[in-house]
Amino acid sequence: MNKKTVRDVDLKGKRVLMRVDYNVPIQNGVISDDRRIRETLPTIQYILDQGAALILMSHLGRPAGTGYEAEFSLKPVAERLSELLGRPVKFAPDCIGPEVEAMAAALQPGEVMLLENVRFHKAETKNDPEISRQLAKLGEIFVNDAFGTAHRAQSSTEGVAHYLPAVAGFLMEKELEFLSRATENPERPYVAILGGAKISDKVGVIENLLQKCDRLLIGGGMANTFFKAMGFEVGDSLVEDEAVPTAKAILDSAGSRVVLPVDVVIADAFDNEANTRVVAPNEVPAGWRILDIGPKTVETFKSALTGAKTVVWNGPMGVFEMPRFAEGTFAIARLLAELDATTVIGGGDSASAVKKAGVADKMSHVSTGGGASLEFLEGKVLPGVAALQDK
Ligand code: AMP
Numbered sequence: 001m002n003k004k005t006v007r008d009v010d011l012k013g014k015r016v017l018m019r020v021d022y023n024v025p026i027q028n029g030v031i032s033d034d035r036r037i038r039e040t041l042p043t044i045q046y047i048l049d050q051g052a053a054l055i056l057m058s059h060l061g062r063p064a065g066t067g068y069e070a071e072f073s074l075k076p077v078a079e080r081l082s083e084l085l086g087r088p089v090k091f092a093p094d095c096i097g098p099e100v101e102a103m104a105a106a107l108q109p110g111e112v113m114l115l116e117n118v119r120f121h122k123a124e125t126k127n128d129p130e131i132s133r134q135l136a137k138l139g140e141i142f143v144n145d146a147f148g149t150a151h152r153a154q155s156s157t158e159g160v161a162h163y164l165p166a167v168a169g170f171l172m173e174k175e176l177e178f179l180s181r182a183t184e185n186p187e188r189p190y191v192a193i194l195g196g197a198k199i200s201d202k203v204g205v206i207e208n209l210l211q212k213c214d215r216l217l218i219g220g221g222m223a224n225t226f227f228k229a230m231g232f233e234v235g236d237s238l239v240e241d242e243a244v245p246t247a248k249a250i251l252d253s254a255g256s257r258v259v260l261p262v263d264v265v266i267a268d269a270f271d272n273e274a275n276t277r278v279v280a281p282n283e284v285p286a287g288w289r290i291l292d293i294g295p296k297t298v299e300t301f302k303s304a305l306t307g308a309k310t311v312v313w314n315g316p317m318g319v320f321e322m323p324r325f326a327e328g329t330f331a332i333a334r335l336l337a338e339l340d341a342t343t344v345i346g347g348g349d350s351a352s353a354v355k356k357a358g359v360a361d362k363m364s365h366v367s368t369g370g371g372a373s374l375e376f377l378e379g380k381v382l383p384g385v386a387a388l389q390d391k
Contacts, residue, residue: 001176003388004167006043006143011050013109017139018047018169019156019384021148021368022058022077022114029076036148036368037081043145043169044085044112053107055138056081057095057115057156059149065122068094078114089114095156096121096134104138118156125154132159145169147176148347148369150384151376161387168388171368176385178365179376182344187309188214193301193332195220196315196349199243204378205314210254217259217301219293219317219328223281226251226260227290232282235266236289259304263294265318265325272322292318293328302335311336314346314374316353330357337362346373 020040025032047054063072075091082089090113092100100115107113115138118124123131132155136142142164144150149157150172160166168176182190192213194202199222209216218226221238228239229247251258264281266288267274278294293301305311313336317328330353336343337359345354345363348370354360367373372382 001168001173001180002391003176003385004391005173006046006167006169008391009141009165009167011047011052011141014052014141015055015104015107015139016047016052016141016143017055017057017135017160017164018043018143019146019149019160020056020058021146022074023060023148024077026060026076031076031080034080034084037077038084039171039368040145040169041084043143043171046170047143048110048112051109053109054112055104055107055115056112057118057135058146059119059124059156060117061119063117063119065119065125067120068116069120072117072119074114074117081112081114085112087112092116094120096131101137124156125152127153127155127159129159129162131155133163135160136163139164142166143169144384144388145171146384147172147367147372149372150369150382151372151380153383157384158387166388168385172385174365175367175369175373178342178344179367179373181342182310182312183212183377183379186212187342189308190310191215191217191305191308193217193219193311193313194315195222195317195329197221197238198240199225199247200240202315202374203243203246204380205374206250208379209312209377210250210257213257213312215257215259215304216254217304219261219297219301219332220315221290222315223261223293224290226258227281233284233286234281234290235284235286237284238289259300261293261297262300263296264290265292265294265328267291267325270319272324274324276324291322292325298328298331298335301332305335305339308339308341311339311341311343312346312377313343313350314348314377316349320349320353320356326356329353333357333359346370346377
């Protein structure tokens with residue numbers, strides 16, 4: 001990575017302002033998945049060990065941006081972080097303003113403070129330089145460890161980096177390292193697997209991956225649009241008619257490097273209790289819809305993955321939220337777990353799928369950022385990364 005990290009700066013006695021992605025699921029004040037908090041602990045520990053005071057900032061959900069809303073408060077996160085760190089974590093009632101500045105100035109080396117949700121201010125998401133400057137007043141060095149929001153140019157991710165020396169944290173470094181390993185100089189064979197609902201969301205990713213990978217396996221709802229492009233009738237399946245020409249062009253240019261499902265699980269309703277059948281993709285009757293890949297497809301994908309040295313996976317193979325249509329997605333998760341390869345899982349649904357399948361710890365890397373990892377795979381420059389100092 002050509003960006004400076006916390007290792008490249010002197011942190012002793014400094015006040016460090018660090019952007020983290022603590023956008024965790026919270027219901028009634030209880031955090032149901034604290035992975036994003038735990039993933040930042042190595043950077044936090046390192047900064048404190050260097051003798052710095054640490055001010056953390058994050059967003060949570062999508063508040064209106066007009067001030068405090070209890071539902072989106074980061075207070076439960078401060079409490080969880082304090083348990084995980086085994087030390088007190090102060091909590092600031094806002095992210096800017098004189099009171100917060102005084103609290104930041106009073107923070108001693110080794111102390112930690114979390115600011116309230118940065119998105120309580122609309123200016124944050126607009127990357128307003130005024131709020132960036134106010135945030136920058138709180139620290140002397142800016143650390144960005146929020147890979148999950150690095151694809152957004154906002155005051156706390158990008159703007160503030162213009163007013164303070166800005167470096168990456170360890171989580172950011174790890175994410176970039178694994179994702180670039182998969183995209184820049186992959187060990188071959190390099191197989192990419194894409195799924196999820198729509199092809200239109202992922203055209204850029206498909207095109208960029210096809211320039212680099214040896215094989216691209218496509219499942220999930222997006223495969224239906226390819227079937228349509230091949231002239232198959234797919235009943236009531238999710239299809240994007242306007243993307244059919246794109247799918248056709250991709251098939252024409254990529255030829256056999258694109259591997260599509262050879263059988264599919266179809267259902268007579270979008271319902272876990274629906275009647276189901278396994279058929280070839282050109283045998284979907286009217287009134288039925290494709291909701292998962294079939295067992296022969298799992299075997300086909302298994303052969304395509306044999307010997308792979310690098311695998312990137314983004315998007316489920318079916319409607320895995322319903323147990324009856326989750327088997328294809330879980331089967332792919334288990335296949336990846338058995339490979340002797342660098343396996344990189346794009347965040348979001350694929351990350352929760354490997355977790356649900358119980359194989360998350362068998363993957364080389366499970367990204368904490370869904371949107372950010374997709375944009376990275378698309379070859380885009382992430383503004384939150386671009387703003388960091390070069391080595
Ligand atoms: P995405 O956000 O594009 O990665 O899409 C994820 C969503 O795709 C999940 O909620 C899945 O339920 C959905 N999905 C996967 N396969 C299908 C399918 N065959 N038909 C409809 N939705 C699907």
